[in-house]
Amino acid sequence: ALALGGGLLLAAWRWLRGSARAAAGPGASMRGKTVIITGANSGLGRAAAAELLRMRARVIMGCRDRARAERAASEIRAEVGEGAEGGGGELVVRELDLASLRSVRAFCHRVLQEEPRLDVLINNAGIFQCPYMKTEDGFEMQFGVNHLGHFLLTNLLLGLLKNSAPSRIVVVSSKLYKYGEINFEDLNSEISYNKSFCYSRSKLANILFARELARRLEGTGVTINSLHPGIVRTNLGRYVNIPLLAKPLFNLVSWAFFKTPLEGAQTSIYLASSPDVEGVSGKYFGDCKEEELLPKAMDDLVARKLWDISEVMVGLLK
Secondary structure, eight states, rough: OOHHHHHHHHHHHHHHHHHHOOOOOOOOOOOOOEEEEEEETTTHHHHHHHHHHHHTOEEEESSSHHHHHHHHHHHHHHOOOOOOOHHTEEEEEEOOOOOOOHHHHHHHHHHHOSSSSOOOOEEEEOOSSSOOOBTTSSSBHHHHIIIIHHHHHHHHHHHHHHHHOSSSEEEOOGGGGGGGGOOOOTTTSSOOOOOOHHHHHHHHHHHHHHHHHHHHTTTTTTTEEEEEEBBBBBBTTTTTOOOOGHHHHHHHHHHHHBOOHHHHTTTHHHHHOOOOOOOOOOOOEEEEEEEEOOOGOOOOOOOOHHHHHHHHHHSSSS
């Protein structure tokens, strides 16, 4: 009886949450705007791609697995309706592996060759608490994908973003940044590796990167803001081991209390499209509201040093 009653209460709570989100109504039109979303074949990125397509944007899905991305794109087109493209929206798949600087450069080269404008860049893709492994270029995977890959991507596309101004950059970080530290003596985790700490460090690096880039972009018409999506039911946690006996309870709890990908993507969509944040830059958001950061995420000296080292690591400076 307790289990049944609890289940009914949880179901009612989920329904109320869904109703509240639906009551927010559709977002602003993105007709005529081009948006790049990294990691758009699943989770938050897929949800954002579908919503921005509904808003009539031209959405470029930058994904590592082209076959999976094409399947996701077909599903999104079916969900949104074929009329979306005729009404101004378009969905395009492009291969992008953020664990390969060569792939990042190839992706950006194609974008610069084919796209006359870029209005929004959403740095969404990420890897979470994986075992120790390295990218193609020898970087620790979480730092390499979550920070360095997006660092290079953003820098290579800055010229197009500036030419398309007013334009926006959206960086998906995490509340777990609070548990990270930028250790310049071991950025690549050659001395020690803790998968949880390294994820948090990469998310702190995201926020520091956004803060420093906001300073550099003052007066250009390009804004950049970071965000945390909350706890969301996605495949980001595929490397997290949950005991077999605990999985039913975990699934119930995640269904009841974790956000759906669409709910988690709301702040990304808001920062990409809302007139409320036109001209706002260098801020940190959660649930579509500005939030305060810990002092370590506002340390401008650390942010500038991280920027300088990242430039060398990705080959922008020799």
